[in-house]
Amino acid sequence: MTSAAGYLAAPRAAISQWRNGAERRGAFTRWEIKMETNSMEHMGGCHCGNIHVRLRLSKPPEDCSLRACTCSFCRSHLPRIVSDRDGNFEVWADDWLLVENYRFGTRTCDFLICRRCGVFIAAIAQAPAGTRAVVNVNCLDDRERFTADPVLHDFEGETLETRSSRRATNWMPAIIR
Numbered sequence: 558m559t560s561a562a563g564y565l566a567a568p569r570a571a572i573s574q575w576r577n578g579a580e581r582r583g584a585f586t587r588w589e590i591k592m593e594t595n596s597m598e599h600m601g602g603c604h605c606g607n608i609h610v611r612l613r614l615s616k617p618p619e620d621c622s623l624r625a626c627t628c629s630f631c632r633s634h635l636p637r638i639v640s641d642r643d644g645n646f647e648v649w650a651d652d653w654l655l656v657e658n659y660r661f662g663t664r665t666c667d668f669l670i671c672r673r674c675g676v677f678i679a680a681i682a683q684a685p686a687g688t689r690a691v692v693n694v695n696c697l698d699d700r701e702r703f704t705a706d707p708v709l710h711d712f713e714g715e716t717l718e719t720r721s722s723r724r725a726t727n728w729m730p731a732i733i734r
C-alpha cells in the first residue's frame with residue numbers, strides 16, 4: 558500500500574502503541590515511586606515500647622549522611638544523627654509522663670529520652686518556621702540500613718544565632734503527637 562492513508566496508518570499505529578507503552582511506563586513509574594517512598598519510611602522507637610517514631614527521608618538510608626557530635630551528652634549516648642530538611646519526623650508516646658525532655662548547655666533544644674528504658678530518640682527545637690528535629694537512627698527498626706560513617710561535628714563555641722539558623726536550615730520538620 559502506497560496510498561496516503563496506508564502510509565499514515567503505520568505511524569498512527571506506532572504512535573498509539575508508543576502512547577500505550579508510555580502510559581504503562583508512567584503507571585509503572587508511579588508505582589515505583591510509591592514503593593520507593595514507602596522504603597524511605599522508617600519506624601522505630603525506644604526499647605521498652607513507650608515512644609514511637611516515624612521518619613520519612615528523601616533518599617535511601619545508605620545515602621544519608623550521619624553525624625556524631627563531640628558534646629558530653631553525645632559522647633555518653635553515642636547516637637548516630639540524621640537530618641533531612643526534605644523529610645519529616647513524627648514522634649508519639651503511649652505515656653508522655655515517661656518521656657524526659659532533657660535540656661542542658663544553651664538549653665535551646667529538648668533531648669527526648671525515655672525515662673523507663675533510657676533510649677535517646679531525637680533532639681527537638683522550635684524554629685521560626687515550626688518544630689525541627691534531628692533523629693538518632695539507632696532508635697529505628699532498620700538502623701542497620703544506615704551504613705554511612707558518622708561525621709564528627711564540634712559545635713562548641715557556636716553562637717546562639719549561628720545555632721538557631723543552622724537548626725532552621727538543616728534540621729527536619731517534626732510533629733509531636
Ligand SMILES: [Zn+2]
Pocket residue numbers: 603604605606607608671672673674675676
Ligand atoms: Zn522506653
